[in-house]
Amino acid sequence: MDGNIYVLIEHLQGRVSEISYVMLAAGRVLAAGMDGELVAILLGHEAQSLASDLVADRVLYMDHPALTEFTPEAYQMALAELIEADKPRAVLLGDTSMGAEVAGVLSARLELPLVSHCSTVHVKEGVPKFVSKICGGKIMAEGELPSPTALVTVVPGDFKAEEGKSDQPAEVTTVSAPSLEGLRVTLKQYIEPEIGDVDISTEPILVAVGRGIQQEANLELAEELASAIGGAVCASRPVVDQGWLPINRLVGKSGKSVKPKIFLAIGISGAPEHVEGITGSEMIIAVNTDPSAPIFDVAKYGAEVDAIDLMPVLTEKVQEAKSG
């Protein structure tokens, strides 16, 4: 229908992902403004119970053994069928490891427009709009959700997951799955993350390093500072991709979410993928030479200096304070 808003529910190992509730909260705003229905799309196998806390006017549930866990082609075929049947005004998917590739392939296959990095939606005078956060969070782009059916990949932003949860289960309609054969991508197994020496998700004090530490040798400065304060070192993506720290120290979208008392961000610009993992921190203090770095938008305190110069001095002062 014209104003219907679909939300593709993401789930992994039997749990609905947080982004799904965020999307339902966003979808609620669009559906209300467009006089349409908010429809949650649940693809799975013996997974109907996952629909129990979704905010939606109704849930379309498709059951098939090939949908037990996410694989891209099965999801693409299943969702394509549902979109073609009803032609909703928009389909919200996570801007995630699952949603992004479903949206991209379906945009090409069904010739439907695609909007990515969407952090906010709203309806103005009957026109549905998107706002996308791009360029590492430095630029916002706004526009009308393209018609007829906009595929939209959503990043965590203005909408809260709690707003997408309900204790009143929505009506679930089971729909039959298309033939899901000849799949060229199959799931072999999951590999659980290694816990490693430090669990950053439970550390009360974190010294987080980003691209601004410039070279691997400077990691030692962060280690010394962390050990002086009594915390652990974690990192944003560039540091881990350089192989300077193991992936169990990664904070953000594909890493861990952290909730320390103090999160000291050293040379971290604050790209949305990173900020996503640190919003639970009690206090964020940011050190960066770039005054326009988005990290200063989420930090309580900031300092515009070179972290390489600051770290040894700060380590010394912390040690003095502790011994004095």
Place this chain on the structure above:
Amino acid sequence: MNIAVLIKLVPDLVEELEIDENGKSLDTTFMRLIINEPDEHALEQAIILKEREGGEVTVLGPSFEDMDGVLHTAFAKGSDRMIKLVDSFELGVNNHALARAFTSAVSELKPDLILTGVQAHNDLDGSLGPLVAEYLGMPFVGYVSGVTTSGDKLTVRKEYPGGLIAEMEVTMPAVLGIQAAESPPRYVAISKIRQAMKTASIEEQSISELDARGGPTVSEMFQPQVGERAEMIEGDIDQIAVKLVELFGDLGVI
């Protein structure tokens, strides 16, 4: 194995980004473009696979200024062919248009595997990989941080939140969106790049028409409005350190 690597250039975020007078796009006058970082990992992964399995790596990119330097660097790192897509690419060109251009150029190469960065920070209409994959009728897997091959099958490590990895089997030919190469992108000496500029030639492939259908139209571009910005601690390094120690003390952590 015949591998193609698709590269795009993005604004360098170290530089200040300005919005054009029309208020709908980035001002490109002084914009510095660099290789999209995940694309650099895609290139590295391609060279690692070539070193392990043999074969040929072809790198393709649109003809922005600076693309020659990026292609020569790729050659110096170990790729075999460089192809520049030639058209009047404007810096704001969307990924649907780029994907169609890449599709027409890459299909003649008949690659077994196409690697590209999983995303770029300025993607507004999805990322390149899934679009190219579907236009070519190949499967796509993104957020990949490791690839091994066995016959016509690939085993890829796909990243999920929290550090969970899904190991997926993919039948070639296929397109992969690389998040991180197995090992960090290699360093290449300037002298080797200079040598590549002298000896290696960049092939050109003309693109007949850019078709941007599939992307949104931006009506307004702006810098994010900030609710509450951080309180900036002023002073020299010593003063800032003292203030931070006070803060730590107030919070009871030291």
